[in-house]
Amino acid sequence: MSELLLLLISTALVNNVVLIKFLGLCPVMGVSRNLESALGMGMATTFVLTLAAAASWMLEHWLLVPFGLEFLRILTFILVIASVVQFTEMFVRKTSPGLYQALGIYLPLITTNCAVLGVSLLNVQQAHGFFWSLAYAFGSAVGFTLVLMIFAGLRERIALSRVPAAFAGAPIAFVTISLLALAFMGFSGLNV
Amino acid sequence: MGLMEKIFTRSWGVHPRDYKRPAADAPVRVMPMPERLYLSLAQHLGAPARPAVLVGQKVKKGEKLADPQGPVSAAIHAPTSGVIAAIGEISAPHPSGLPVQAIILEADGRDEWSDALTTCDNPLGLDPDEIGRRVADAGVVGMGGATFPSALKLSSSRKAGVTTLVMNGGECEPYLSCDDRLMRDEAETIIDGIRLMLHATGAKDAIVGIEDNKPEAIAAMRKAAAAWGDVRVRPIPARYPMGSEKQLVQTLTGREIPAGALPAAVGVVVHNVGTARAVSEAVRLGRPLVSRLLTVNGGCVVAPGNVVAPVGALVEDVIAFAGGIEGSPARLVMGGPMMGVSLPHARTPVIKGTSGILALDAAQADDRREEACIRCASCARACPIQIMPLEIARHIRGNDLKGAVGLGLKDCIACGCCAYVCPAHIPLVQYFAHAKGTLAAEDRARQKAEATRKLAAARSERLAREAREKAEIAARRKAEREAAKAAAAAQSAGGMSA
């Protein structure tokens, strides 16, 4: 139990999927303009990541390995991820039209969020068991959501700052996230 | 303030240097009647009054010049006897200096009271509604500066069933001392007015809150109130904005007024001590509100002090009477320095709510360049209603008015504490005033859009109906013609067959 907790902390902070592994930067830059949509995006991605990790584990262990089809891994994983994203999109559209509008193109783009595929593949690579895979995916997603929300909070503040015209918009966002990555480096080597 | 207190207490408000003395200790001077008076038709909260006199008409002191228009409005009376010279525009006592409709009265120098005034020797025997009526007839409005029609406040308090009458003798604004002076000199009249207001509102008791930096006023009021069990005088700590309704009620009664509600929501009604005096004068002597005590003060005033000035006197006349100006004033302010309005020039009239006229020198006005906010949050600590001025101003700066409202912009009482303490000299109150004004303008635009949308819909409906009617008429005509034709054909056919 405590090992699972440590895994969560480790994946969320020490090996943060965004700031240390540099996966899933597109939605972090794209959907961090305000906190509400960042939270929505984080939850949607958490859902997709965890579900995709579960589905891909089952796919890997019940289909690909028994039939010797490992070469289809990336293809089938993407298929599963795309379906989960499609489902999430329908769900969000039905339950929260406002969030659906706010997330815009970035919602279907979760499909191409490399963090999702990356985590699924890492799970296979590191030969995690089923629950371990789930925890690993969930921890990564929590780390993703954490960074997304912190970054959204910072950008909300910066949006009202007197940023020089040359740096307004994307440049200042990159400067900010680089400094944020510096802050996360403090966790490197954390013995948990 | 002790060191530990300074470090650990969460205190609202500010302790500005008050500049009240020596003006407060100088005896009251009565200003001679100027040759012309300019009576703004909008000198109270609500709709402007409607003139009830004609140009050239002779009036006596205390005669009604303008009637209230609508439920929230107040009558205006002649401050002296004379002739109506004109009804026209004059620069409003307002930062914009935009014109306002005014009755211009040429004084005849005799200053004769009208002989139609209704006096009353036993006003406590009157019906409470009758007191309200007489107060309304006298055009009494709140003298603290908000100028809400007092009669309306009396009657609505009665309806709301308030139990406590809080009398505002706080006078927390620096420089001003007219309420202080009034309480020292006319405590008996004020107490009488308070007792009339108790009668009119149905409240059980009255608490007079006076800041503890006015010991003479406290003593005078205590002495005058000693005879009455239902009027208590309570010293309160001197702190700005103690005279603000929410803060005063909380300090005196411990009750917190809900946001957006009147004090009546907690069973309290608040009146200014100056209003009590005006009520007493109106009911006992039948005298309408035609003059008031105001403080002339500031570094550029030669002889600061309190002056009885007729409503409608020009600011420049009042200042000239008070000894005139020395040096060049950095700002001319009507009201107190924290919430008063800066005047564009001195050719603007005194109104019923004018509690002071200040000619501030450069050091007092402290007009410095705005720097960037360093988020020190001094403003948030000073804010008596505990909003976050720094955050709200940031949103307004970035044109995010919706965000500003979400942070409590509409709760702001514009007391000015935030801007007073800001080390970056950010004009926070100006940001808030701008935002509130813009939101109000948007509201008006929205209401107008609603109205015009209805008009447009009515018009297209009318056009459709007209077209339909035209078509019906055409169809009927056609049918008639065809019927006639058919009849004719039948006739001719019949004729043929016959």
Next chain:
Amino acid sequence: MMAVLTLTLLGAALGLALGIAGRLLAVEADADVARLEALLPGTNCGQCGFPGCAGAAAAMAAGDAPPSCCPPGGKAVALALAEKLGVSLDLSSVLDEGPKLAVVAEDLCIGCCRCLKYCPTDAILGAPKQIHNVLKEACTGCAACVEHCPTEALIIQPMPVGWQHWVMPKPAAA
């Protein structure tokens, strides 16, 4: 062979699942146009170049018109539309000089009554051979009447601001 079969089956299974989910989570075609139209002034003045406010709303919903296409609406309407449409709006592109008003030049008006029938809000009062007048409360400043006046007696002016409605200027940012 096995690979093809697996992929086909997988695809079919996921497709079926999504199809069912699509049924269960169906969202009715949203009433975008109606919601947009509700935000417009509704005077059908035609300044946007579309046939009436309904036309403009349809064009905006289809993305053929920017949210700033309504001149009488000004900044407020443009902002509301942009929010509904979920697009960001460059406020500098919106020409908003504040509310406007049509005014009759009394020395030019010949009382021909031609303008009356073009006013979308019936804001012009007038009888034949009488100088016309514009009802301030009803006029939206849409300028539909201007071109129909034979003597150019109708002028669009900014709405005069009284001191009660005066807005404190925003501090000049340091």
Next chain:
Amino acid sequence: MNADAYHAARIFAAPHAHGGGEIRRTMLRVQLALAPATLFGFWLYGWPAFFLWLLTLFFAQVFEVMSLRLTGNAGQVGFLGDGSALLTGWLLAMTLPPWSPWWIGALGAFIAIVVAKQVFGGLGQNVFNPAMAARVALLVSFPLQLTAWVVPLPLSGLDAPGFLDGLRITLGQIPVPDAMTSASLLGYAKTELSRGLGLAQALAAGHAPQLSWLGVRAGSMGESSALLILAGGIFLLATGVIRWQAPLGVLAGTLVPALIAHAVAPETCLDAASHLLSGALMLGAFFIATDYVTSPATGTGRLVFGLGVGLLTWIIRTLGGYPEGVAFAVLFMNALAPLIDRGIRPRILGRTRSGQPIRNAGK
């Protein structure tokens, strides 16, 4: 002059009075509070420390003025400006190894002033503490230079460098002899632990925490004397420049876990006094975590912020890869500050915490 000659220069909004507070004065007070510890640092580490301090301040101000010129905001307040850049440079100099070469100071000043502050729009607009951002960037980029702590000279047998030698050390012409460098207490503890030694054994040899109060030991100027830093902090508290929430939070955030951990595992966890008196904790508590711009605006928010800084510092020091964690902890909490500000707001008078008007409880 007569009143009728008066014409308002422009539209003035209320209030027409001011309490007299000034940004420049606030900055000056903080600098004053830093002075005793700094002077002590000069005495302790000699001329190189002074030159590094001077150069860092100089470069900070140069970069500030240059940036203001470039963004068109220059010349409004004179060369010294509001004093904020000098303060940033000063704080940075306090955290650097005192014998660092000049370019460490210059680069640090560049990162602090240009990258972490002016790019965001200058004073008040930055989201990360400039001095700490620069310190972390330097530490990550030049770990060797940033951990070369010299032994305090008054106690060492070596002669203190003179004016010229000091200048040459700062200019990088004379390498700092190995014999004169030593690990800071936290670094030493970390290395010894990684070598498998217990703390009791490791600390027996010469590192006495009691010295921390006086500060006569290897380290930066900012950690040299906890006592003088504390005195500066109390001065700031007394003058109302800072308030108690953030410092208390930082100290408590480190103290509590340190006490517990040391009681449970004295061999692997440093004692509380060492934690409190070493590294940049005191400086961080009173001078860094109290930075208005990058910390939350409410008292409660600042307490939470401080607790976070303190706790993260302890975690990084005890469990992490770096011996010192104040700078990282501050940066991380800086990033959280906007969220804390959104979450913790004072209750508006007449409203409940959720923003609804209160019910008439008083009636």
